[in-house]
Amino acid sequence: MQQPAGDAMSIDLGLARLGRLAPAGYALGLHVRFASAHIMVQTYDPTWVERYTEKGHMLSDPVVAWGFSQEGACRWSALGMPDPNNILGQGMEFGLNYGVAVSHGTLASRTIGGFARSDREFTDIEIEQIHETVVLLHKESTPPEGMTSAQRHALRLVATGSRHAEAAAILGISESALKARLKSARERLFARTTAEAVQRAQEYKLL
Numbered sequence: 001m002q003q004p005a006g007d008a009m010s011i012d013l014g015l016a017r018l019g020r021l022a023p024a025g026y027a028l029g030l031h032v033r034f035a036s037a038h039i040m041v042q043t044y045d046p047t048w049v050e051r052y053t054e055k056g057h058m059l060s061d062p063v064v065a066w067g068f069s070q071e072g073a074c075r076w077s078a079l080g081m082p083d084p085n086n087i088l089g090q091g092m093e094f095g096l097n098y099g100v101a102v103s104h105g106t107l108a109s110r111t112i113g114g115f116a117r118s119d120r121e122f123t124d125i126e127i128e129q130i131h132e133t134v135v136l137l138h139k140e141s142t143p144p145e146g147m148t149s150a151q152r153h154a155l156r157l158v159a160t161g162s163r164h165a166e167a168a169a170i171l172g173i174s175e176s177a178l179k180a181r182l183k184s185a186r187e188r189l190f191a192r193t194t195a196e197a198v199q200r201a202q203e204y205k206l207l
Contacts, residue, residue: 011190014137015041021130022115024095028134030141031109036203038109038143039190044116048094052087060085067103067112073131074101075121076114091116100127102134111138144188147206151188154181156207159198 018026025044029037042049051057058064062081066074069081076088076099083089088096095118102113115122115130122130147155157167168178182194191197201207 010140011039011137014133014140017133018113018115018130019043021126021133022117024097024116024118026113026115028111028113028137030111030137031105031143032112033109038200039141044091044096045094048091048096051090055085057085057087061087063088063099063101063114064112066101068107068110071103071105073103073127075099075127076101077121098122100130102131104131104135104138109143111141141190143200143204144206147185147188147201150181151185152201152207154178155185155194155198155201158182158194159202159207 015028018028022043025042027040027042027044027049029040031038044052060083062079062083063076065081066079079101088099091099096116097118098121099114099116100122102111102115104111111134113130113134153171154167157170158164162170164175164178168175171178173181182197185201186192186194186197189197189200191200198207
């Protein structure tokens with residue numbers, strides 16, 4: 001069933017709420033499948049994100065490990081997971097002094113996030129609010145099982161390099177009708193741009 005366009009706005013609002021709840025930043029992978037997230041959002045210090053990525057820390061991150069082994073929410077200080085590369089300690093250099101891990105969904109499509117503060121531990125109420133928001137975002141960002149043939153044809157033409165006018169002529173529709181199809185495809189795939197929609201459709205083998 002096609003997701004209504006309003007869901008994309010709900011996702012933006014949910015992410016903004018997480019930003020307010022985690023003033024030192026957060027990393028959230030929505031619907032992680034085959035080690036790749038359907039949507040990945042990171043608001044940590046860019047220097048930390050760059051180091052984390054370059055060092056391949058995801059493979060030994062205790063927050064990620066906990067997220068794949070548990071569901072729910074847990075303060076970083078209580079994870080009880082090995083941290084051989086001292087990733088949590090390294091994060092403190094960038095103000096990630098206190099945090100909470102959240103995990104939700106089946107192992108085949110799990111959402112995992114880490115949320116940080118620099119000043120104090122998260123309260124139980126804050127953790128509950130973060131967890132509720134993540135569950136909502138998980139639901140609203142569920143990858144589509146398919147697209148309409150009109151959406152697929154429009155995206156496929158753009159993916160192969162056709163300009164809007166050319167693609168519209170091939171499909172026998174007006175350019176405005178083509179743009180409407182591309183817009184509906186973006187909304188279905190939770191993509192901000194047509195290029196992003198093409199990439200996601202290819203990743204999910206919808207084209």
